[in-house]
Amino acid sequence: MPHSVRAVCVFSERLIQGPRRSVSCSCPLERLVARFWAGRGNLSPQACGCQGASGASCEVRIVGARGFWPARRNAWRARRAGRRCLRPCRVDCFAWRRRRRGYWMMCWPWCLSARPVWRELRDRFDPLFPGPVRRESRAAVCTRSRYAEDRVAAGAFTQYVILGAGLDSFAWRQPDLLGSLTVFEVDHPASQAWKLDRVRVLGLPLSDSQVFVPVDFEAEPLQDVLGAAGFDWAQPAMFCWTGVAPYLTAQAIESTLRTIAAAAPGSEVVFSYRAEDCVLDDVGTEFARIYTPIAASADEPLQPGWSVIEIDRLISRCGLKVVDHPARADLQQRYFAGRTDGLRPYTFETLVAARVT
Known part of the structure; x- marks a missing residue:
């Protein structure tokens, strides 16, 4: 199994304390995965060497808190219950858990991608990042999603908007929340079409509570597009906007925040922004040095960082009120306390939650 996938799988099962809940991410880096995928042709599960849903039984192993678990028993139970037994390629299944109510759970960020792509991405990019940088950047990706989803679960929201959703798998990982939430996944039409194709290939179920909103952010006002998709601006909503602001200009960030501020009172937004260089530790500085040219080569150049005071003022x-602005020490205390391996999120990005008043 590729080291990068193992690290994320084990992390998302074991890192976050409290109720066991997996996490995912959504950020422009996924578009790098999409571009890398685009030149690979149509890699179906069968092309990856695994039988399709009507083929013979295959041994799929899942990374979890106790290591590798065979999933053949779960597939058997699914067939006994009359449900379709999904058998995508092995790496597509590494983080899947079958729950008795028939939901598919995914506990690593880009679980809709496929094995050949991950292997080549690992071979191409892992050697560029030292071990501590890889560990802390992966920890940060999972932490920011856990942070946002904790606020969703704790709030009285009826709508959840994921801006720049990418390959986010919230709707499959958090099925218990779908009964009370409508999830709006907002992304560029090309990125969303690619994701939906992966969903189709893997045979993942779609819920009536999932609304896919394709939007060209440069040509279409977000407020109009969301309204046309059924979003109710008079009802409280949570907006998740993580891993995107580091690539945006100050004007673009302000425009999006002002749009969110038009939502109903009590609505919230969680977003992450690039920290200013003077507060980065050695790992954060090294990540910025290595990743900046990579992002630029993918036509997603990083923008200058922000200070905490500047973001609060913005x-x-x-028209929003900051309700939580955790430093890394706060996140370590919430999610990493008691760990003996020193794992923690990097300092490159900072999280903030704001509320419509």
């Missing part, structure tokens, strides 16, 4: 200017 949020207030847009």
